[in-house]
Amino acid sequence: MGAMISLIAVLVIILAALVGSMAGLQYVFGVILPYTGFTILLVGFVFRVLDWAKSPVPFRIPTTAGQEFSLPWIKQAKLDNPSTTMGVLGRMAFEILAFRSLFRNTKAELRSGNLIYGPAKWLWLFALAFHWAFFIIAVRHLRLFMVPVPGFVEWLDKLDSIMQIGTPPLYITDVLLIAGVTFLLLRRLMSPRIRYISLPADYFPLFLILAIATTGILMRFFIRTDIVGVKEILVGLATFHPVMPDGIGPIFFIHATLVSVLMAYFPFSKLMHLGGVFLSPTRNMANNNRMVRHVNPWNYPVKIHTYDEYEDEFRDLMKGAGIPVERE
Amino acid sequence: MAKDLIPQEMLRIDYNPPKTGWMDTPVKIKPGIYCHPAKPEKIADVGMPNPHHWNPLDEDWNLPENWQQIFFDGMRERLDKHRSFKIFMDICVRCGACADKCHFFLGSGDPKNMPVVRAELLRSIYRKEFTTAGKILGRLAGGRELTASVIKELWYYFFQCTECRRCSLFCPYGIDTAEVTIIGRELLNLLGLNINWIQEPVSNCYHIGNHLGLKPHTFKENIEFLCDDIETYVGIRINPTFNRKGAEILFVTPSGDVFADPGIYTLMGYLMIFEHIGLDYTWSTYASESGNFGFFTSFEMAKRLNAKIYAEAKRLGVKWILGGECGHMWRVIHQYMDTFNGPADFLEEPVSPITGTRFENAKSTKMVHITEFTADLIKNNKLKLDKNRNNHLKVTFHDSCNPSRAMGILEEPRYVIKNVCNYFYDMPDTTIREQTFCCGSGAGLNASENMEIRLRGGLPRANAVKYVHEKHGVNTLACICAIDRAVLPASMEYWVPGVKVAGVSELVANALIMEGEGDRTMNLRGEEIPKGEEGSDV
16 A cells, blocks of 8 residues: 555656646746756754754763673673774774664574574665665765766766676666665565565665656666767756756656656655654764763653661661661 | 463464554453552552542543543653654654564564554654644644543553563664553553553652662561572571671662562672672661662652652762663663662772772763672682582573663673583574573553463474474573562463573582582572582583
8 A cells, every 4th residue: 555655656746747748847847947956955854963963962972782891801892882982982883884783683582482583684685785776866866967077976977887788888786776776675565574674664765766866767768868968967057057958858847857756855854864864863973881971961860769868767667676876 | 361371372473463454443452461550549649640540440540520621731751751652653764674573562463563553553643643644634734532441451461561662672663662551551541541461560669768678677677588598508607797887889779689480690799799709898778679660650759759769878878789680670770770860979989899800881871780889890800609509400591671771781692691601502692692582571561451462472482492402402591680580480481391590690509619618518499409420620
C-alpha cells in the first residue's frame, strides 16, 4: 500500500514535468523549481540542525561498544569505546564513512530450538555502495555547473569511468547506485519483517532516487539531450543568470524536477539522518563519564529524603541496634 | 505461572509479522506479559503525579481528564530538554537492523517488540502532533492519533523493554531505544501509569533507604547473619561497621544482595575480600541501596534516590566510594551521578589503599567498581588464592547489559574469574561483551506475574548458556549484577536446568585463603567442596 502510493506520487511528478515542459513551461521546471528546491534544502537543513542543536544533551550517554578506559594494563577499545576527543573523531569517521555499526549486523534464526546468529553484511554492503555512489555522482555533476571544471571533479569523472564500456563511458557509480537502490527497495518489498515496518515515507525516497538515476542514465545513453544546452542552463543557475536555450528534451526537465522534489523533500523527511548522524549523543560523546564531569544545563534541585529526616524516623531502632546516631 | 508454560510450546515462535499493519492492530493485553499497576499510595508518597486505581485488563484506565494535554505537554518539554529524544524521533530510517536484536522479540516474535516498532509507537504520535507533514498528511506521513488505546499500547510495550541498549549497538545512527523507553515511561508516569514492582521499591528506597524496606536494624542484622554463615563455613568472624564516621571508604551495593539467595553469597564475598585485605570501610544504613529503581520512573526520581550516596559520603567524611556488583546501578553512577548530584569535590580521587593504584577513570565521580578494584588487587598479588577450590565449577560469564553497553567493563570480570577458577568458557561471540543479551527481566520487570515474558526475554541469554553447558559442561553462570542474580536462576531452571548463578565476588571468596581460616570443606553456599582434584595452586 505504502509502496503503491509512493510509486504513484513519483509517476505523477514525472508526468507533470513531461506535460509541463512540453506545454512550454520549461522555465518553471528548469529554473524556478530547481531554485525553490535548493532553497528549501538549504534553509530547511540548517533549520533542522539548529533545531536539534537547540535541545541540550543533559547526560553523557554513549553506547559503549568495547572495553572502557580503566586500569593501565587492560587494553581499551579506543575506537569503539573512546575516552578522548580524538577517539570520538575516529569513531564518528568510521561510523559515517564506513557504517561501522551496520557492519556489525547479525541475523538471528531459530533452528530446532536453538537461536543461531550469523553475519548479515548485505545491508551494510549495498547501503555503503548506494551512499558513496550517490555522493560521488553528486560531486561529479559539478562539471556541469562550473566553468572551468575543477581538477578534482575531472579526476573523479575519469576514475568513475575507468571501466570504459562503449561511448559515452559507463560510470561505475551509476551501476552501484541502481544496484543499491534496487536492493533497498526489494528488501522492503520482499522481506515480511521489513515490509511490516515500512511507511510510505520509506518507499517514496527510494522510488524518487531510482527515477532520478534512471532518467539520468536514459539521458546519457538513450534519449540524448543537447549537453551543451544543458550545461548552459546549469551554469546559468549556478551563476544566478538563468537562461533557457531552445531544444532541450523533456527528459532533462523530468530529471531536474525529480531532483528538485528530492531537495525540497529532504529536510522534512527521514533523509535528515544525514545531518542527524553527526549529532547522535550515543555516538558522538567520549565515554569519560566518571573522569570528567558533564553538566546538565537544566539541572534543578530536587526534594530528597535527608539523613536528618531518616535518623528522626529511625533513631530508636538505630540506637537499639548499636548503630551510631548524630543526635541522642 | 512458569509451571503452565511448556518450553517446547514456548519455542514455537513465528518471526513473521501478521499481514495487517501495526497501526491497524489494537493492543491486546495478555496476563503473564505485564506487571501489576503501581499502588496509588506508593505513587503519592513520593509526590509523583496522578496516583489512581486502574487495571490493565479494564476498558477504562481512569486517566485524568486532560490526559492528552498532559502527555503532549510532557512530550514537548522532553523534546526541548533532550537532544537524544528529538533526534531519535526524527532520523530513524526503519532499516530494520535492530529488529532481531531485541531479546523480547527473539523470545516472543511479537512484532511490536522490534525496537524500531517500539519507538514507532511513540514516533507516530510525535509525527501527528509535532511535525507539519504529520499534521497535514496524517497516516500518509506515518502519524496517528493519541487515543486511550494507544496509551495502553505504549504502557504495555514500554514495560516490555529492559532498556538493555542492545539495539542501540547495531543502529547505524546510534538510536537508543532505551532512551525512548526511559522518556516514554516518564510520560506514562505523568499519567500515574507505572508498575508496582518499580513503584514500591522506589517508595521504600526513598523513605526507608532500600528497595526491600529493610529498616536500619534489620539491614545490620541481615549482614550479621551472613557473617555468622561465614564463620560457619570459613571459621573466621567478621565484624563490619555501619554508619561509621571517619572510615576511608563507603561501600554501597544493591539491597538485593543483603537479602536474597544467591545475591547473599556475593555479599559474603565482599565481606571476606575486604576483611582479607584489611580495608578501612563502612556500610551505611541510610545509603543502603545503590540500585536505583527511580531510573525506571523518571530522571528526577533517579536523581532523588541517587543523592543519598554522595550525601552519606559527605556526612561520614570518607575519602571515596566503592560500589558493588550491579547493573543499572552502575549505569546511573557512570552516566548520571556526577551530572545529577556532583561535583563530588568533598571526596578525594580514588586510590586503592592496598595497592596504591590511582583509579584515573573515576577521578570525578570518585566511585570505583568492585570488579575494577578486585582486578587490581589480583594483578598486584594482594589476594591469596587457591583456584582449585572452584574446580567443581565450570564457569561462563554473563556480561550484564548496563556495565557492558553503558560502561564498557568487559575484561575486568574475565580477568578476575580466570584468576579464581580453572575452568572458564565464554559463550559465543555474538552473545557476549558488547553484544551481550539481557537477562530478560531488567529495568524493574523482575516480578513474578509477568513470568511468561520474562522467560521469553530470557531465552536468548539462556540459549547461549545452553550452548556452553552442552559443549563444556558449564554449570555456573557468573555475573556482576544483582538483578541478574535475582532473575537468572528462574530462567536457567526453566531453559537450562543444572546451571547455577553466582556473583563474581562469590567465586573470589571461595578461592580466597584467609588468614586463620579453618579447614575449608564447604563453600559459601554450604555445599561440600570436592577434594582430590589436582594439587594446590598456591
